[in-house]
Amino acid sequence: MFKNLKNDLPASIVVFFVALPLCLGIALASGAPLFSGLIAGIIGGIFVGSLSGSHIGVSGPAAGLAAIVLAAIASLGYENFLVAVVLGGVIQLLFGILRLGIIGYYFPSSVIKGMLTGIGIIIILKQIPYFFGYDKDPEGDFAFFQIDGENTFSEIFNTISGIISGNYSLGATVIALIAMIILILWSNVLSKKGRIFQLIQGPLVAVVVGILFYVFTKDSSFVITDDHLVAVPVPDSFNSFIGQFSFPAFSAITKIEVWIAGFTIALVASLETLLCVEATDKLDPQKRVTPTNRELLAQGAGNIVSGLIGGIPITQVIVRSSANIQSGGKTKLSAIVHGFFLLISVMLIPSLLNMIPLSVLAAVLFIVGYKLAKPQLFKTMWKLGWKQFLPFIVTVLVIVFKDLLWGIGIGLVVGIVVILIKSYQNSHFLHIEENNDGSKFKMTLAEEVTFFNKGAIIKELDRLPDGSYLELDVRKTRYLDNDIIEILEDFSFKAKERDIDIKLVSERGIVENPPSYIEFFNLRKKTA
Structure with missing residues (x-):
């Protein structure tokens, strides 16, 4: 694991700077104490990272659970909610033992790509207000409709209006532009000039420059106010640091509401994790495959520990995972080290972290978002055609205008509909052969024909003219649904009335006007 330290260490620093504001913002958006988000980030990095079989996935608090957590805390109270988090972890362990991790493989590639692209677009759109030091909402509010009543685009319009009227932070904007130049220059030019520029990552340089800018511009027109800086809780002493931890009230374990909340957390967190695993495996340059059942076990164990010490729920998170991959992370060491960075920083240097401008982190996330949602x-x-593009674009749009889980769900439904349509169209083909006596029709059934294909086959059979000749070829058919056999049986009766002759061609030979299709195909199955 340590042989890739030269890649994993710089990547862990980038993930740390991406994860820090997200941990705080998601906790705030969830109605939980800020420190609970940091707990989840630390556990997700160190504990889950150690147990996980994913080489490049990074776990922590997820925006997709914010609404669920907010409602659960409001109805249960925080200590009772922590019991639900622990129960959710136990249920995830059961999911892993029951080998339910395979569910993630049943999502179409177009939906997974749409998820990645949608997340990338959201990252870019959500960071625009921060880039100009305008939006004061918590970082991590990834839903289209925000907790302050605004939405993604109204915030951007407000930012534009603020820029026009001069109501924005000049210092935050300037340092964001400087950070963006550093990141682009580092990535496209300097990283190719020498080894030192590969070991020291551009985001770290951008953050250091941002801190220096904040320190040296306090008394100038470029001053960056506290509401545009990272806000990590600063304990007065070791006792006050320990006092930030909360513990579950297990006396509430008999309440049905706690169990419902726990199951909901387990279900949504597992689904989000499995989708993230599928997506990060696609982004992995080495194309390694994460063992999904082991991932569920790791996530379940992580949620148990997080709930026991006051943290909010954990999932594998695509924003941090993609930042890890794009920063050159090779093994799980980068995820583990980022967790240690979170732990050490909140214990030893919280005041220094609170000097980091949010606009600098917005510049870092701009690059991450662009790499996920490239126009190409x-x-x-x-x-690739409409069968791939339609589920892809629907997933992207719903994620941007609604949220992640809705986008994935509707994208999956569209993907299934596309499959049904193509199954409907490809169940058979029918062509006409002209001869002196009139028209001869030939219908060849596909390898698998199910009840989804009933409508198409009935339509074609009903269109046959009276007195025609039909050759029905089932030599390639390996599975024929009983519904289709009944359709052929019914058509055989109609064919006699309409003077239509039928020749059935199978691997067993040729049968003219078979008296019973049901008997024929049942005998065919027994013979096979």
Whole structure:
């Protein structure tokens, strides 16, 4: 694991700077204490990272659970809610033992790519207000409709209006532009000039420059106010640090509401984790495959520990995972080290962290978002045809305008509908052969024909003219649903009335006007 330290250490620093504001913001958006988000980030990095079989996935508090957590805390109280988090972890362990991790493999590639692209677009859109030092909402509010009544685009319009009227932070904007230049220059030019520029990552340099900018501009027109800085809780002493931990009230374990909340957390967290695993495996340059059942076990264990010491629920998170991959992370060491960075920083240097401008972190996330949602990907998906593009673009749009889970769910439904349509169309093909006596029709059934294909086959059979000749070829058919056999049986009766002759061609030979399709195909199954 340590042989890739030169790659994993710089990547862990980038993930740390991406994860820090997200841990705080998601906790705030969830109605939980800020410190609970940091607990979840630390446990997700160190504990889950150690147990997980994912090489490049990073776990921590997830925006997709914010609404669920907010409602659970409001109805149960925080200590009772922590019991639900622990129960959720136990249920995830059961999911892993029952080998339910395979569920993630049943999501179409187009939906997974749409999820990544949608997340990338959201990252970019959500960071625009921070980039200009305008939005004071908590970082991590990834839903379209925000907790302050605004939405993604109204915040951008407000930012534009603020810029026009001069109501924005000049210092935050300037340092954001400087950070963006550093990041682009580092990535495209300097990283190719020498080894030192590969060991020291651009985001770290951007953050250090941001801190120096804040320190040296306090008394100037470029001053960055506290509401545009990272806000880590600063304990007065070791006792006050320990006092930030909360513990579950297990006396509430008999309440049905706690069990419902626990099951909901387990279900949503597991689904989000499995989808993230699928997505990060696709992004992995080495194309390694994460053992999904082991991942559920790791996430379940992580949620048990997080709930026991006052943390909010944990999932594998695509924003941090993609930042890890794009920063050159090779093994799980980067995720583990980022967790240690979170732990050490909140214990030893919280005041220094509170000097980091949010606009600098917005610049870092801009780069992450762009790499996830490159314009070239839209062109590529379009060229693959509507069967790939439609689920992809629907997933992207719903994620941007609603939220992650809705986008994935509706994208999956669209993908299934596309499959049904193609199954409907590809169940058979029918062509006409002209001869001196009139028209001869030939229908060849596909390898698998199910009840989904009933409508198409009935339509084609009903269109046959009276007195025609039909050759029905089932030599390639390996599975024929009983519904289809009944359709053929019914058509055989109609064919006699309409003077239509039928020749059935199978691997067993040729049968003219078979008296019973049900008997024929049942005998065919027994013979096979």
